[in-house]
Amino acid sequence: MSTVTDLVQWGLRGAPLPRRRALALRLGAVLAFLGLWSLASGLVVLLGLFNPIFLAGPWRVLGKVAALAVNGQLWGHVAATLERVAVGFATGAALALGLGLPAGHFRLVRNLLEPIVEILRPVPPLAMLPLFIVWVGIGETSKIAFITYATFFPMFLTTVHAVQHVDPLLLRAATSLGARRARLFFRVVLPAALPEILIGIRLGVALSFFVIVISEFIGAEEGLGYLINDGRNFFLVEQMLGAAIVLGFLGYGGNGLVVLLERRWLRWERPPTS
Amino acid sequence: MTMAGPGGAGGARVQIEGVHKAFGLDGRSTPALIDVSLEVQAAELLCLLGPSGCGKSTLLNIVAGFIPPTRGRVRVDGAPIAGPGPERGVVFQEYALFPWLTVAQNVEFGPRLMGVPAARRREVVARYLDMVGLSEHATKFPVQLSGGMKQRVAIARALANNPSIVLMDEPFGALDAQTREVMQEELSRIQRVEHKTIVFVTHSIREAVYLADRIVVMTSSPGRVKDVFTIKLPEARDRFAAEFTRYESEITRVVKEEVAKVRE
Numbered sequence: 001m002s003t004v005t006d007l008v009q010w011g012l013r014g015a016p017l018p019r020r021r022a023l024a025l026r027l028g029a030v031l032a033f034l035g036l037w038s039l040a041s042g043l044v045v046l047l048g049l050f051n052p053i054f055l056a057g058p059w060r061v062l063g064k065v066a067a068l069a070v071n072g073q074l075w076g077h078v079a080a081t082l083e084r085v086a087v088g089f090a091t092g093a094a095l096a097l098g099l100g101l102p103a104g105h106f107r108l109v110r111n112l113l114e115p116i117v118e119i120l121r122p123v124p125p126l127a128m129l130p131l132f133i134v135w136v137g138i139g140e141t142s143k144i145a146f147i148t149y150a151t152f153f154p155m156f157l158t159t160v161h162a163v164q165h166v167d168p169l170l171l172r173a174a175t176s177l178g179a180r181r182a183r184l185f186f187r188v189v190l191p192a193a194l195p196e197i198l199i200g201i202r203l204g205v206a207l208s209f210f211v212i213v214i215s216e217f218i219g220a221e222e223g224l225g226y227l228i229n230d231g232r233n234f235f236l237v238e239q240m241l242g243a244a245i246v247l248g249f250l251g252y253g254g255n256g257l258v259v260l261l262e263r264r265w266l267r268w269e270r271p272p273t274s
Numbered sequence: 275m276t277m278a279g280p281g282g283a284g285g286a287r288v289q290i291e292g293v294h295k296a297f298g299l300d301g302r303s304t305p306a307l308i309d310v311s312l313e314v315q316a317a318e319l320l321c322l323l324g325p326s327g328c329g330k331s332t333l334l335n336i337v338a339g340f341i342p343p344t345r346g347r348v349r350v351d352g353a354p355i356a357g358p359g360p361e362r363g364v365v366f367q368e369y370a371l372f373p374w375l376t377v378a379q380n381v382e383f384g385p386r387l388m389g390v391p392a393a394r395r396r397e398v399v400a401r402y403l404d405m406v407g408l409s410e411h412a413t414k415f416p417v418q419l420s421g422g423m424k425q426r427v428a429i430a431r432a433l434a435n436n437p438s439i440v441l442m443d444e445p446f447g448a449l450d451a452q453t454r455e456v457m458q459e460e461l462s463r464i465q466r467v468e469h470k471t472i473v474f475v476t477h478s479i480r481e482a483v484y485l486a487d488r489i490v491v492m493t494s495s496p497g498r499v500k501d502v503f504t505i506k507l508p509e510a511r512d513r514f515a516a517e518f519t520r521y522e523s524e525i526t527r528v529v530k531e532e533v534a535k536v537r538e
Contacts, residue, residue, distance in 0.1 A: 172340055173370040177384040177435050178360030187383075191374045268374045268415040 034058045056238045064238040065246060080222035081212055088147025089208040093201060096155035104163025105185060117156060125150035125211060138219035150211045151204040158200025162193035195266055202258045209251035285317035285471030286351045286438035293346035295332055305496040306332045312490060317469040321476055321486035325533050329497030330475045331443050337473060338364050338441050360384060363432035365442040369424040371416040377427050378412040384435030402430040405464060422453040439471045458484050466509055479529060483521045484511050494532045501528050
């Protein structure tokens with residue numbers, strides 16, 4: 001039977017399955033996906049639908065990734081992409097928190113920043129990429145600035161919303177216990193807003209992997225985006241798919257890091273049952 | 275700042291003088307409270323009783339300093355209040371515990387802000403958790419507690435800050451009937467030790483008669499003071515005593531007049 005509290009606690013997916021079954025299901029899903037992919041690429045060859053070079057089978061793609069890893073080329077690209085993502089995202093997060101926390105807390109700051117953000121926000125970040133290149137050149141800075149720009153908005157907006165919508169009852173309770181100003185902010189507003197702020201951070205991490213590829217299409221000599229674009233130029237479909245899969249895993253890992261932070265900082269939301 | 279030991283700072287006197295409150299825009303504001311004047315004696319437990327929407331919670335919020343009165347003023351031991359302050363502890367119907375803090379950390383919140391040294395804080399937390407019977411649950415988080423337990427933590431948190439006044443806004447309103455009676459008994463027992471000045475908002479007549487030294491019955495909206503009853507019953511009260519029932523029916527009659535007015 002599902003109750004409202006179950007829904008609140010577990011979401012629409014319901015209570016978690018026992019661990020081993022969940023793991024088996026996940027593995028099964030991955031294997032099924034690989035199976036379908038093999039089947040599709042096999043049918044292309046068998047039925048002569050189109051040139052099989054366009055849809056390489058999973059084993060060839062994974063083989064290509066393994067080959068790049070063994071000869072060492074892969075790591076340079078991964079490192080280049082990760083460095084851009086790390087610096088770009090960190091700068092975006094620092095700006096989003098640095099401006100979003102005061103904007104959520106102080107109406108004056110909010111009224112100053114919100115109109116600017118609301119006008120810039122609907123402009124697709126992609127539209128700004130050529131501008132960044134014109135401004136700061138085609139090198140690392142424009143790529144990093146692009147990630148910073150794209151990730152800033154969702155993180156800024158969730159931070160403002162989180163701080164602004166802290167339960168007023170908690171604020172009343174805190175002020176009646178003697179909390180004011182800085183201590184009210186750091187001991188009540190910030191921890192109360194943290195869950196939603198972390199949701200914004202997760203969005204930011206996902207988005208930075210999203211946009212890094214685009215900036216690496218243009219004027220990059222390294223990086224997974226470069227690897228994909230290079231693959232396109234030379235019809236190396238295996239390399240394109242391989243780089244995309246590696247990107248997927250990196251994004252998955254980045255999300256995992258935020259989940260770890262959430263487990264650590266938001267332990268109170270689901271404490272272990274004693 | 276007095277950080278008195280067990281026994282607390284005792285109660286302070288609260289004077290509510292000609293308080294009016296109107297909500298809404300100036301042109302078309304609705305009055306919520308009209309000319310409320312009351313004096314709560316030190317260490318007295320005063321119940322504000324009245325039908326829903328009579329403004330009793332509004333009055334409590336004004337005394338807490340959460341909202342300003344439109345006219346009139348509130349003084350604590352002679353000094354006019356300006357905003358909320360740690361000498362007026364508040365217990366809310368919705369508990370308002372800090373969910374990211376453990377039970378012990380919630381209780382410790384006020385003393386920490388006041389700069390009470392760690393060793394003394396531990397004593398205070400232990401004392402008040404013991405008083406509300408939650409010593410076993412000190413390291414739990416609020417999500418792990420039942421409603422009754424949460425309200426015990428909220429009461430311990432308010433008392434640990436050593437306020438001279440405790441304002442309680444229908445604190446047991448969200449609890450089931452059995453838990454509610456147990457909590458009333460606990461509060462009455464705690465008050466016999468702590469001697470705080472308590473303003474307790476409720477719409478339960480039985481609850482008011484069980485707890486109060488005095489009961490202020492308010493009129494239905496807009497709220498005025500309709501009647502004041504002094505309850506002359508022993509400290510440990512028996513809900514089935516003839517005297518108790520007499521107070522109950524007398525006050526019920528007065529409250530019913532107000533409820534009937536709302537229906538008209």
